[in-house]
Amino acid sequence: MIYIHVPFCHRKCTYCAFFSKVESGKWKVESYVDALIEEIRLRCHEQNHPIRTIYFGGGTPSILPLGELERIVKALHECFDLSQVEEVTLEANPEDLTVGYLQGLSDLGFVDRLSIGIQSLDDAMLRLIGRRHTANQALAAVENAHALGFSNLSVDFIYGLPETFQFSAFNFQLVSHVSAYALTVEPGTALAVQVEQGRVVLPDEEEVIQQYHALRQQLLKAGFRQYEVSNYARPGFESKHNSRYWDRTPYLGLGPGAHSFSLFDGGSTSVAHVEKRRWNKPDGTFEQEILTEADAYNELLMTALRTTRGLALAQVPKKYKERLHCGMQPYVDLDWIVLKDNCFVPTPEGLLHADGMAAALFV
């Protein structure tokens, strides 16, 4: 699988701690695409597994003019065997998804899944968190994408905002996947400063949990199935790309700051190798992290306990099994975890505590 990081945004959202630059001038984007194509050519040999998914993430990939996207697609076709690709996702912001852009994407015939960052259907909230679009623009983007034949549509929402969370204006029939994230106040963001200065008051933890449950119920009622703490899909529409991250499938990350993940030691999952490239360095340097068996196990805990599939005992190295059973008992008693078919499966309540449980179980 391939991840392509597009590092540009029109403007920085107040809560965002992702790596992105607010500069999308024509020459900047063209230089980025030139460098990305060079990186594709240089590193294509590193991908020695069949490519099944491609994901354009950001930043804001929908900033890319169609002509630039076409250049990237051409380079991918030239350098990789894409005959087994099952899913190509592009993250998009509603304000970029004009009918013309959507038509161009459709004509390109490469992207078959759009992940649209709606975040809220309340214009005051959208302004508060620094989004550029309005609720109406978001609704129009989804409707237009659907009308132009994009049948695999995902939308992102944020809960934990100071609003009464409601979706009455949204037609869930048009989408196959929903990602719903709790707003987190990341240090160093504009939101962190606003909260510290009392200019923004966010709901307390109890209210955020209520919003999570209310949202979850609405989505289940609308025919979605929760498969990860923040992700819901209609049957068969789970994100193939993200599901493979959680299964620890190797991937090639391209673009500035993108991570790659590869396995060695004969493909054993117990020893992994993560490399983080410092992109565009003339000497081609990158940071590399070798994961020990303990690191790999801790990562497994972090990812598996966020999914509704849970942690299969078969995935756990023998030497950690007894410790895991003891460590899980308090969570079983709290009804956050159930042991089912040799898997530790988080309950809906347990999913909310997945990160804390995993951290407490680390070796």
Ligand code: SF4
């Ligand atoms: S559009 Fe996305 S990546 Fe860009 S600033 Fe906003 S949240 Fe961050």
